[in-house]
Amino acid sequence: MRLITLDRCQTGMKLGKPIYNENEKVLLAKGTELTDSLIKRLMLLNIYTVYIDDELSEGIEIVESIPKEIHLEAVSVITECLDTIAGPNLDASNIQGMIKTERAIRSFKKIFKDILSYLTENRTALNLLATTKAHSNHVYTHSLNVAIYSCQLAIENGLPLKKIEDIGMGAMLHDVGKMFISPEVLNKAGALTKDEYEYVKSHSELGFDLLRKIHEIPLTVAHCALQHHERVDGGGYPRGLREDQIHSYAKILSVADVFDAVTSHRVYRRALLPHKGIELLYSGNGTQFESKQIQLFKDCIAIYPEGLTVKLNNGTTGIVSKYNFNAVGRPIIRMIKDEEGNEIKPFEIDLSSVENLTLEIIEADELLF
Known part of the structure; x- marks a missing residue:
């Protein structure tokens, strides 16, 4: 396909x-x-x-980074948990509300352990574009995607299990403050006014203020909500923190957050393909994002996912049939057109093999076919 x-x-x-x-x-x-x-x-x-x-792409399979059953359960858990944690009836003196919160946190931990276990046991480049969905409340799906990306990046950093679990929970809850932002502003199709932008930016502190009061949640998780828009050059918000002033968890999360945001469809713009998302991250290399995190992230993402049509530097066109985990930027290509754009009998080449090292992908788009 x-x-x-x-x-x-x-x-x-x-x-x-x-x-x-x-x-x-x-x-x-x-x-x-x-x-x-x-x-x-x-x-x-x-x-x-x-x-x-179709015939040209017959046999090309799109591998789910996370099995559909885990994905469905995760979205359900995140939706219920965010609604519970940010619910209007939650109060420290409200016993029923606290019980619901404890149950929500337990559900968070269980589903994240399922995701972590799958990622650990199935080493492959992440591709979260494999599921096509109608537009919905993107806070929930974005929270899940950022948790998956952050978990993989934490694994690449060689962090111990407890820290990976905290980063996963921080990622799942990083945008909880958006539950207090008007949907009309959050999903506005046009450009935000200055006041609207400042209003949306308040979600970081709103999320932190909520999470730090819930004793089942580590303070480091609350800081993920507070700092995920901070940038290493001090140009982020809400506090303009720099370099080591930013928690290491937030440095990981910020990369995952931006990548998923720009590679996901929104009502106000179309998504970038993964290779363009990586290029955008590199444009902020060392200024917005920590260089180490961008490099580690690039090495675990399916930059050119299976099923994507690409053009090579010799003028030929093909479809990505399989990516190479140890060379994610040099996948296996099913060639379908020659240098003149004429259809040919399909055959496959491995861009990571020695004889094909002179070939490079120079263009990748769904419109090339």
């Missing part, structure tokens, strides 16, 4: 992967034949890309 933008879909194309609605239920099943009306409906749901099956 291959990745394609919805505006290039044609009647008769078949979905290679299911499309889910905002409640994580199957909206369109794998194998569904697209029609003009279905394509228009998907556009209204703010879906920009889909996976399709």
Whole structure:
């Protein structure tokens, strides 16, 4: 299967992967034949890309970084937990509210341990673009994605289990302050006014103030919420911290947070592909983000995910059929067009092999096909 933008879909194309609605239920099943009306409906749901099956991409499988059953449970747990923790009835003197909070934290810890166990046992480059979803409350899915990315980055840093668990909880809760921000402002399609931007920025301190009062949550987790927008050159917020003033957990989380934000669809902009997301991180190398964290992150991300159409420096075109974990920037490519753009009999090359080291990906986009 291959990745394609919805505006290039044609009647008769078949979905290679299911499309889910905002409640994580199957909206369109794998194998569904697209029609003009279905394509228009998907556009209204703010879906920009889909996976399709065709002869040229036959046999190319898109591997889920996290199994669907774990992903579904995680989104459910995060949704329930954030609603509970930031609920209007939570108060230190409210016994029922505290019991609910304790239960929520236990659920957080369980689902994160499931994610950590899977990532540890299944070493592969992360690709969170494998699931196509209709637009929903992105705070929940963003929190999960940042937790997965942060967990993998913490593993790459060689941190002990307890610290990885704290970083995971901090990532899951880093945007809890957005539960207090008006959805109309948070999901505004146009540019924010100066006052609106300052209002949205307040989510960091709102989240910190909430989390530091919950005794089941370590203070370091609360600092993840407070500091995930701080930058090593002092240009972040809310306190303009620099270098070692920023907690090491927040330095990890900030990389994961920005990468997921720019590679996820929002109502106000389309997502960047992973290689463009990495380029954006490198533009802030040593100024916004710690250099070590960007390099470690680059090495564990599927920069060119399976199913993506790419062009090489010799003018040929192909589809990424498999990535190499030890050389994530040099995947295996199924070649489909020659230098003149003519279709050819498909064959595969491994960009990481010695004989292909002169070949490089110079362009990658869903629109190349």
